[in-house]
Amino acid sequence: MGRRTPVMLAVLVMVLLVPESSEGRKGRGGRTQTRQSQRDRTETTESFPLDFTAVQDGNVDTFMEQVKNLAQSLYPCSAQKLEDDMKLHFLENSSVTCNDGTPAGYYMKESRGSRRWLLFLEGGWYCFNKHNCDTRYDTMRRLMSSTRWPQSRTGTGILSPQPEENPHWWNANMVFIPYCSSDVWSGASPKTDQSE
Numbered sequence: 001m002g003r004r005t006p007v008m009l010a011v012l013v014m015v016l017l018v019p020e021s022s023e024g025r026k027g028r029g030g031r032t033q034t035r036q037s038q039r040d041r042t043e044t045t046e047s048f049p050l051d052f053t054a055v056q057d058g059n060v061d062t063f064m065e066q067v068k069n070l071a072q073s074l075y076p077c078s079a080q081k082l083e084d085d086m087k088l089h090f091l092e093n094s095s096v097t098c099n100d101g102t103p104a105g106y107y108m109k110e111s112r113g114s115r116r117w118l119l120f121l122e123g124g125w126y127c128f129n130k131h132n133c134d135t136r137y138d139t140m141r142r143l144m145s146s147t148r149w150p151q152s153r154t155g156t157g158i159l160s161p162q163p164e165e166n167p168h169w170w171n172a173n174m175v176f177i178p179y180c181s182s183d184v185w186s187g188a189s190p191k192t193d194q195s196e
Contacts, residue, residue, distance in 0.1 A: 086154075111173050
């Protein structure tokens with residue numbers, strides 16, 4: 001890592017840890033929080049010291065573990081153990097199915113305490129005639145059927161529950177919606193005289 005990295009991390013940590021103005025700040029609904037309520041809040045928070053010498057000594061893993069502990073301490077939903085895997089839920093509506101008639105579904109990981117939601121629609125192109133759809137079913141069955149979907153999935157990238165991999169969304173409620181209808185998420189509607 002370059003020499004500027006520890007300095008940039010130190011500035012980031014300082015910004016996160018600098019106490020707010022002693023004049024109070026506007027809370028929800030425009031109410032001003034008093035210095036006493038701010039003092040009560042800071043007295044109950046846990047302290048996580050950061051050892052910047054670990055970065056200079058080349059031990060980035062130790063430093064990243066300290067940053068992870070600090071990040072988790074800043075979010076109320078991090079007080080509990082977060083489930084890493086997203087669990088499969090099938091839809092009970094029989095009119096919503098995959099191409100082969102198996103039920104459609106979604107994977108969800110709840111993060112209790114978080115009010116943020118991330119919905120991810122899987123991509124997968126489409127098919128438009130019998131030959132094309134038969135070939136797709138033979139080569140990409142998971143995009144046309146839910147029969148082989150696992151009971152849980154571990155998210156990666158923007159769906160990762162790890163703050164090191166996903167610093168902005170790791171603790172959000174996450175929903176991954178697998179693509180199995182080959183209709184470019186357009187759904188179905190009855191043909192009318194006007195749609196010809």
